[in-house]
Amino acid sequence: MADKLKLKVTFKRVFVKKSSDWFGSGEFYFIASVDGKTVGDKSQIFDAREGAWIDLPAAKWSAEVDVTTKAQVVVRFNGKDQDTFFDEDLGSLAYAHKPAWKQGLYHGDTEYFRLEYTVELLVDGKYGQHAPDAVFACRATNGNGACTTVSGVPIVARIEVHPVRPVPAAVPPRGLPAGQPIAAVENKGGTVVNPTDPINIIPNPSVIPILTAPGGAAPAAGAPPVADKTTCARIEVTFYRPDTLKFTDTDSRLVWSVRSIAGGGAVSFLGAPNGLKVWVYGTAAGEVALEVRFRGELMATYRVLVMKVKQVPCRFNILNGPTANSKPRSKPADILNHLAITNRYMRQIALELVLDTNPSHKDGAVPTTTPGIFRISVAKGITRNANSGVADFKATRLNYRPGVMNFAYTHSDSGGALGAATDIPASKVAAAPGARPRISDSGTPSTSWIPPTGVAPDGAAGTVNMDLIAAIQRHGHPRLFAMFVCDSNGDPTTAAGMQNYANTISHEFGHILNLGHRVEGPNAAGTGLVAGGIFFDGLTIPLTENIMHWNGPATLCQDFDIIQARAVHQSPLVPP
Amino acid sequence: MSEERRELLQSLKADARSDDPTLHAQVAKRITDAQVLDTLDSEADYANAATFRLRVSQVLEALASNAAPSAHDAFVSLTTDEAFIADDDRTLALVRTSQHIRPPPPPLVDFWDRYCQPEDGFTPTTIKVLLANGTEPAIGLLEKKFADPAHEDGEKVAWMRMDILRHRNDVLVLQASQRLLEGELPEPLRPDLVEVLFDYKPEVWYRPAVSASPPELITASPLALDALHAVGLVALTMVRLTEEQRAAVKARLEQVEKLRGF
Numbered sequence: 096m097a098d099k100l101k102l103k104v105t106f107k108r109v110f111v112k113k114s115s116d117w118f119g120s121g122e123f124y125f126i127a128s129v130d131g132k133t134v135g136d137k138s139q140i141f142d143a144r145e146g147a148w149i150d151l152p153a154a155k156w157s158a159e160v161d162v163t164t165k166a167q168v169v170v171r172f173n174g175k176d177q178d179t180f181f182d183e184d185l186g187s188l189a190y191a192h193k194p195a196w197k198q199g200l201y202h203g204d205t206e207y208f209r210l211e212y213t214v215e216l217l218v219d220g221k222y223g224q225h226a227p228d229a230v231f232a233c234r235a236t237n238g239n240g241a242c243t244t245v246s247g248v249p250i251v252a253r254i255e256v257h258p259v260r261p262v263p264a265a266v267p268p269r270g271l272p273a274g275q276p277i278a279a280v281e282n283k284g285g286t287v288v289n290p291t292d293p294i295n296i297i298p299n300p301s302v303i304p305i306l307t308a309p310g311g312a313a314p315a316a317g318a319p320p321v322a323d324k325t326t327c328a329r330i331e332v333t334f335y336r337p338d339t340l341k342f343t344d345t346d347s348r349l350v351w352s353v354r355s356i357a358g359g360g361a362v363s364f365l366g367a368p369n370g371l372k373v374w375v376y377g378t379a380a381g382e383v384a385l386e387v388r389f390r391g392e393l394m395a396t397y398r399v400l401v402m403k404v405k406q407v408p409c410r411f412n413i414l415n416g417p418t419a420n421s422k423p424r425s426k427p428a429d430i431l432n433h434l435a436i437t438n439r440y441m442r443q444i445a446l447e448l449v450l451d452t453n454p455s456h457k458d459g460a461v462p463t464t465t466p467g468i469f470r471i472s473v474a475k476g477i478t479r480n481a482n483s484g485v486a487d488f489k490a491t492r493l494n495y496r497p498g499v500m501n502f503a504y505t506h507s508d509s510g511g512a513l514g515a516a517t518d519i520p521a522s523k524v525a526a527a528p529g530a531r532p533r534i535s536d537s538g539t540p541s542t543s544w545i546p547p548t549g550v551a552p553d554g555a556a557g558t559v560n561m562d563l564i565a566a567i568q569r570h571g572h573p574r575l576f577a578m579f580v581c582d583s584n585g586d587p588t589t590a591a592g593m594q595n596y597a598n599t600i601s602h603e604f605g606h607i608l609n610l611g612h613r614v615e616g617p618n619a620a621g622t623g624l625v626a627g628g629i630f631f632d633g634l635t636i637p638l639t640e641n642i643m644h645w646n647g648p649a650t651l652c653q654d655f656d657i658i659q660a661r662a663v664h665q666s667p668l669v670p671p
Numbered sequence: 672m673s674e675e676r677r678e679l680l681q682s683l684k685a686d687a688r689s690d691d692p693t694l695h696a697q698v699a700k701r702i703t704d705a706q707v708l709d710t711l712d713s714e715a716d717y718a719n720a721a722t723f724r725l726r727v728s729q730v731l732e733a734l735a736s737n738a739a740p741s742a743h744d745a746f747v748s749l750t751t752d753e754a755f756i757a758d759d760d761r762t763l764a765l766v767r768t769s770q771h772i773r774p775p776p777p778p779l780v781d782f783w784d785r786y787c788q789p790e791d792g793f794t795p796t797t798i799k800v801l802l803a804n805g806t807e808p809a810i811g812l813l814e815k816k817f818a819d820p821a822h823e824d825g826e827k828v829a830w831m832r833m834d835i836l837r838h839r840n841d842v843l844v845l846q847a848s849q850r851l852l853e854g855e856l857p858e859p860l861r862p863d864l865v866e867v868l869f870d871y872k873p874e875v876w877y878r879p880a881v882s883a884s885p886p887e888l889i890t891a892s893p894l895a896l897d898a899l900h901a902v903g904l905v906a907l908t909m910v911r912l913t914e915e916q917r918a919a920v921k922a923r924l925e926q927v928e929k930l931r932g933f
Contacts, residue, residue, distance in 0.1 A: 476790030484829035507721035509795030515880035583721040
């Protein structure tokens with residue numbers, strides 16, 4: 096519900112032009128009203144000297160009016176000169192103020208006096224003369240805010256919280272007025288992810304993790320960690336206009352609230368639910384909408400799932416060939432960095448890869464000092480220029496433990512792949528024989544804002560269907576889940592290299608969790624994108640920003656969306 | 672790239688593309704020199720060779736693409752040069768660029784054979800090169816490799832699905848396939864070869880990061896269509912196929928017959 100709109104009229108002072116008395120000063124008194132209600136004190140007599148001002152005490156000579164539903168506010172002011180026999184009328188003034196309400200200093204004249212009064216508008220709980228572009232009133236209309244400034248200028252405000260980061264170039268229609276563009280503020284970039292960044296470094300995830308509320312006893316073993324600014328989901332406004340609104344990260348004008356959508360989902364805010372950026376943690380699994388209001392009007396909605404973060408055990412094997420240039424460059428410390436960045440991507444869908452603590456090993460694997468990371472000496476062709484098209488690809492089945500995600504670091508792939516998923520279990524999503532499993536998501540806004548998005552003025556969101564990858568498993572190894580990652584991701588020790596490795600791992604691990612390519616191409620003619628590729632998930636939005644894009648760069652492909660979050664939690668690799 | 676490196680690369684490529692046999696020989700000699708090699712590609716370049724190909728491969732490409740016999744002689748001389756092939760990335764570059772040498776002289780075929788051994792780190796590339804080269808000696812060696820029990824069956828199936836598939840309209844490949852089906856290919860692999868020549872099952876054959884597409888049948892030459900027809904008849908009469916495989920062969924044979932106007 097919109098905030099109440101209030102203004103305050105203050106009769107400031109009166110300039111005495113003529114005192115009306117023949118001798119000496121006059122004895123003025125005033126009768127005033129604002130919106131029909133008496134203001135001031137007509138029994139108060141002021142000494143009126145020609146050419147001098149009479150100051151009216153603000154406390155008595157002002158009035159507040161709730162103008163939320165008013166068509167006008169009439170200000171009346173009548174001066175009188177007290178006399179022995181009859182009081183002389185010095186003249187009356189009357190002014191009608193109408194929407195769009197304007198702040199300002201007003202004046203009016205009679206033959207005997209000049210009146211000065213002010214109109215102040217209540218903005219952010221304060222009366223005063225605000226900056227001329229401060230917004231006084233706002234009404235949500237078709238996704239935008241039809242607002243007026245304290246100067247009475249109409250503006251169209253818009254606020255978006257896009258679920259895809261980086262925000263795609265193509266956004267739904269905004270319904271903004273044509274003509275001179277008004278400057279907007281955008282927060283749309285990708286994230287440079289470093290291993291030491293907080294786990295929540297990527298904003299606007301598709302899942303808010305369930306965490307332990309702060310301020311209580313330390314969480315019991317196995318309980319989620321305590322919510323703080325490094326663990327909560329970071330939800331950020333990605334666009335607003337006009338830039339003259341100058342919202343700040345903690346701006347009290349932007350008020351966030353929660354609406355449970357399904358499954359009893361519930362979240363709490365860490366700190367005040369205000370501003371361009373908020374921190375949120377889950378308290379009950381389900382689905383919720385975070386709503387952003389400005390001047391009490393609903394301006395943006397962010398739909399998100401609420402889940403516990405599930406841990407997936409994994410082990411890494413560094414496959415070293417016999418020569419210097421048949422050994423991957425990555426060392427265990429590098430792998431830990433790649434894993435850390437990967438987990439910052441996976442946090443968006445409430446997953447965390449954790450190193451397998453079971454020390455058992457085979458196939459000549461030698462444990463490193465980091466539990467869960469092993470080295471294996473192999474023939475050159477297993478790790479260098481290896482043929483990953485082989486059904487029983489050796490590199491990824493060495494030293495695996497059933498049910499534990501198996502990563503092989505190899506030197507290179509003969510097809511030039513940066514990495515590839517080789518062993519993919521069947522999703523728990525049911526599918527007809529021979530058909531690929533399909534998962535659906537309905538809600539407003541739609542997942543990844545796939546049109547119709549439900550973000551006004553775009554049409555109501557529909558159901559989005561996404562095709563999953565069917566099982567790809569080699570004979571005789573039903574619980575082998577595996578992928579490899581190659582040296583061609585770059586120098587594993589540099590910031591860019593680390594992000595490449597992690598991006599490749601996240602993408603291929605996504606396949607293992609049955610996610611297909613979000614956009615797969617190009618087509619055979621090279622003129623467009625594959626529309627029916629065998630690993631295409633059936634969706635083409637976002638065009639490049641999803642981690643499952645078939646070959647985009649790590650600086651761009653960083654997002655997992657709601658429908659993908661639903662899908663990956665149906666993998667047998669993910670604990671229930 | 673440093674000026675010295677740029678100039679060296681341009682000069683080597685220009686000489687390799689020239690008509691002058693003396694320059695061809697000189698190029699081959701120069702790129703066996705350690706100092707020249709170090710100038711062309713730094714230690715870091717070698718470390719990143721899996722991502723960005725070595726610059727020396729541009730020189731090899733220029734030599735191999737030059738139709739002059741002297742350029743090919745110079746190229747082939749490198750295949751036995753111990754200094755040059757001491758590094759796996761240079762050797763791999765040599766294998767890749769050798770596809771342009773037609774006809775391949777016996778020393779090149781020997782080189783391919785040496786670098787097509789089980790788990791050697793070269794074989795997948797060499798197999799691609801043999802098919803891309805497409806000459807009788809190259810396809811002959813490919814046939815030998817398919818018959819060689821030292822290479823695992825799984826590898827051979829991968830060669831079929833990734834490489835044979837892309838060349839399944841090539842006459843020599845089809846003729847070699849017929850010979851393999853008639854004799855030297857291990858029996859369990861024969862239905863796989865038939866499938867690759869007559870069907871396309873990407874959802875069964877490939878993983879998300881690894882796939883290949885076949886050429887359209889309509890682009891096949893009349894000779895290739897005839898060769899495919901002959902392979903089809905062998906497949907139907909001599910290879911133990913599933914009903915699905917038989918149906919695929921018959922369907923494709925019908926297409927061939929339609930195109931040939933039988």
